[in-house]
Amino acid sequence: MASLDDLKKRIASVKSTQKITKAMKMVAAAKLRKAQESAEKGRPYSEKMNNIILNLSNGISDKENTSKLLSGTGDDKVHLCVVMTSDRGLCGGFNSNIIKKAKSYFSKISAEGKEFKIITVGSKGNDQLKRVYGKKIIENISFKESKNANYFDADKVGKMVIEKFEAGEFDICTIFYNQFKNVITQIPQAQQIVPLNNEEDENNSDESYEFEPDEDEILSNLLPKNISTQIFKAMLENSASEQGSRMSAMDNATRNAGEMVDKLTIEYNRSRQAAITKELIEIISGAESL
């Protein structure tokens, strides 16, 4: 059995761990509020963008000759997967959930005999994927320096995707990220961004627009922007999810540490009592023998 001194030391160390996890939880909670706010503020932009593109693509008569970003290359041999994860750990299942989702997608694709390439955004995803899929990773981007998700970073990723598309390096592009639902629930998402997945929402298509310059030119300018916008949206959702996930993970850790302290304290008290009782017995039996 551990000595009294050892137990005392362990209790102290668990207590200080608890203090750290508690502090991390507080920090995550504060950051979560900010991240959630910016995720909500960013929504109008991506919604409006989507609306305009929907209206545009409805207005286009010649669907065959539109931008390849909208209609696709007509092939689906090479898939590009943009896996977006965080740069920091200690956030529960946040990164693993995205990786799991991505991995199941990879195995589905390779079972179909198609090729895939990976771009990782965020260092944690790269760490987890490079062991198995090291050769498939063509780019690895990390935004450790920037504090919050910002549009310029997203634009960088977007431009890279478009460059690769124009160079004919892939046919279909999917981004993986966690959608923020609430603090406890984040849903890993796979969203196809190239070619654009048009949900058939033909509600207000009879609205006629005047275009200046013509539709094609607007579309070919708008679609690359839309990719950056979608990536930015994913980044915002991701950062909110990361903080939410970290918060609940740290909450759990704090609770577990508390339980451990209780258990150790009971053990400590018991062994202290046992030592006292033993000493008493020794004294009494010593006195009796006189």
Next chain:
Amino acid sequence: MSEEFKVEIVNPEKSFLSKEDVTEVVVPAFEGEMGILKDHISIISFLKPGIITIHSKSGEEKFYVEDGIVEFKNNNLSILTSSIFNLNEVEKNKLQDLLKLAEEEASKSEVNDQTKYLVDQKIEVLKSLN
């Protein structure tokens, strides 16, 4: 009859500006400046670098934009842009920084004609502001 309509400017981070009592908006559209009044026909267009002027009951406001898309529909004007600055609030250094950046870009050799045109526009506008 009221001659007002609604304008909303959003950038990726947030809703930048929303105004209900706007009487006229002048935007630097791709093919030239374009004034929008109430009951304008539905239109979608791009912006090139330039100044957006918003006339409203409470006065006139000017913004500098580098790119964007405008959509006008049912007396709702939406402007989507990734870079916008209110000229009353922005500091002089910021504009000078932007000018420097644009000039750097212009000095690169491998730009195509369209980006060259846009960068030249940007420089011109920024110079007139500084």
